[in-house]
Amino acid sequence: MPFINLKTTKTGLLAPLFLLSIIAFGCNHSQPGSKKRELISFRAYNGINYSEVSRRMRNGLSFNEYGYQLEPQWKLKFVSDDSISIFSPTKNAFINFPLTRGYDSIFNAARSWLKVRTISKDSITMEILIQKGDSLDVKGTKVFMRFFADNYIKNVLHTDTSILRRPSRKDTLFIEGLSAKANADYNKAFAARQPAKITSRNSMVTVSQRTTRPDIMNNFDNSDDYLDPTYDIVINKAYKDFYFSFTMYIDDKGRTYYGYPLIGLDDEDTKADYIHTSKAVMESYLKLYLNIKPGSTLGMIHSSMVSVHVEGKKAK
Template sequence: MLTIKQKALKYLTLLLFASLVFTSCKRKGIVAHNGAKDLISFKSIEGIKYTEVARRLQNGLSFNDYGYQLEPEWKLSFISDDSTRIYSPIKKQLINFPLSRGYDSIFNTARTWLKVKKMNKDSLVLEILKSNNDSVDVSGAKVYMILYADNYIKNTLHTTEAVVRHPSRRDTAYVKELVTKANTDYTKAFSARQPVQLISQSPLVFAKQRKTKPTLENHFDTSDDYLAPTFDIVINKAYRDFYYSFTVYVDNMGAMHYGKPLVPFTDSGFEKTFIKESEAIMNSYLMYYFKVIPGSTLGMPHASTISLHVKGRTAAPDPHADTATVYTNY
């Protein structure tokens, strides 16, 4: 289960990501206003193409304590004071959006409220604002988007978008600390940017990671695939039919350690039996039949957690069924 802090961080990221799918107090040196109630103007940077190079928390990091990484996604240009052009990662194209200007450097576009913290021809710093229905929290969510002009990246920094989007030294140092803790004590596991892989070593067993399809109904939320990887496993020719759901710690060497059941219990005796039997399944079938590649972040393997739904059946696998059909009516 995600904590409140995780859910809040996910919400802020999803607010920006989902908005790109729909096609339908003054600070010195930010914007030159004629008065305190002037609307913000983007005339000075009209037509300049900006690319988001980092998205950071107030402490300057792109990672939180749970290993969740805020990733830069936006490509943005201001067409006029009432429209923007933004790249949609789902549509794979640039889309024009209306722009509504507010006071105190606040504006809305792509159904997202933002506040300008810095603006010039080379770079932008925008703070994400939390909104609820018709109200906007102008105090900010303390999540910041850093954008560089494409021309600045190419002709001043003499580099590429991919390079400037690399995690910072502070991010790397922070993740190293998390990795050291998690690999010293696997119960301090955190979400892996590259999740655990389960590779079957036998035609009798199959494992498939659940992948969330981004839709309007789930607000295009696929972050659980990163935060809480979930696998469906089928074991054929098992000693009996069974079904168990539980979490597993996978350490940096790929070893499995039992976590906790994923089902509710009303009887403590049944809970103990469930844990004993499901842990035995993990220590026998899963460890014997799977090659486990640990999760990693920034190229560093570390302990992370996964959720497993394991189905055992005494029947032999259908030799004519493809892998997809194995999970039908799972």
């Protein structure tokens, strides 16, 4: 389901996916002497199929500096003032959800808080809101979802959603700038929308990439598959049994550089030994027996980072 949820990745970025639960905004209470604000009504727009065509930050970009991409995904239809139908790509069907209206064009549906900025029979602009503790931040996230009616797309714009959802020229220029910095210094690597690919070129080494199945436990979000591409590598007939977890930078030429351990090591001597030995595994086994294709975003190849879990199995 296309729920919007809050998620913090290990890079520290806040992915604009959103929340559950509802507080007193569903009630239309007014303070004494204040002007009563009516609940928004969707009656005039019931039955119209809308498709999301863009999801952008206030600066007009759909990418941030970490490589996270805001993707327009929603398809919706207002059924009534207390019901909305949202398309589920996992079920390939529209699912009805309760819709709870709050004050000042705010509503909650499909575990998400949204504020309608503009609405007509042709288009809708909504801002994503987030819940902080037991209150709702009505100042908004400055992340805006833009919808067009399917009829408007087909009969007025004479196009389709796949074209309208393409990244903008501004996105392209932004990624060009990030790529130039990352390729000049791999320490400035960012997540590749098409992650670096690691495959084996030797029968004694097997490689498998971890993938996320969208489900209720991860709020139907699998963005970690490109934000943190993770590989399990098994080396048979190794010099001894071992297991190391660490990150690797992969530059635009497919060259690898050691990042940092993925386990906690408080003792400095133990940490130094772990880094020394796992780096030696990378410089020997991984560089000798792996094929590495660098990652890219919008067709631009650039430095990025992957996580690897490397197991060595000594010959019996």
